[in-house]
């Protein structure tokens with residue numbers, strides 16, 4: 502078996518044993534595929550990991566940057582108490598429309614506000630509206646903007662806020678300082694900012710699985 506096949510089959514092995522069969526999430530993924538959305542959502546194992554992080558932390562207010570079809574949003578929403586809330590930001594109106602239908606199908610729509618538009622514009626609007634801080638922030642949109650999203654995440658944080666950034670290894674391309682891919686450049690700048698930012702203590706974990714070789718950053722805002 503080649504490496505990618507092993508990673509994929511181990512993800513299936515994990516899912517069969519530890520992740521309950523879920524007709525709602527299966528339907529969400531098939532809806533996304535039928536609607537032509539790219540399959541760049543988190544895996545089931547990663548979705549459940551996000552869900553566990555939210556439960557471990559006891560987060561009540563979540564900000565997600567990058568909704569796609571709402572697959573990760575549903576995992577996050579299911580970890581919230583009944584009065585919990587997610588604000589999720591999505592540029593593409595088609596993605597947002599599919600996500601809204603998926604969130605309703607998963608019966609979490611009352612906990613989720615989808616804001617459609619450029620995330621940077623929405624974040625500035627949210628600041629002007631006086632939107633309060635979040636307990637948990639998941640950054641998973643356009644990677645070139647990751648450094649900006651980190652600054653906004655800090656704006657919407659309080660001491661103890663958890664920040665998770667997805668796709669921060671990129672098949673190892675993050676090592677390449679001469680890489681001209683704006684996503685790699687954005688992720689490298691994200692690390693540089695984290696390294697110099699005294700208000701966050703963070704690490705990054707490399708992952709393999711059905712979504713290939715990648716990784717996530719997890720940090721906590723200290724003050």
Ligand SMILES: C[S@@+](CC[C@H](N)C(=O)[O-])C[C@H]1O[C@@H](n2cnc3c(N)ncnc32)[C@H](O)[C@@H]1O
Pocket residue numbers: 541542543566567568569570571572573574590591592593596618619620621641642643646
């Ligand atoms: C990787 S997908 C999100 C996956 C989702 N978090 C999940 O795991 O199910 C990234 C999403 O960010 C959106 N996006 C890209 N650029 C954006 C921007 N400038 N502002 C807001 N959303 C953006 C894309 O349209 C896409 O739906």
Ligand SMILES: [Mg+2]
Pocket residue numbers: 541542543641667668
């Ligand atoms: Mg991602």
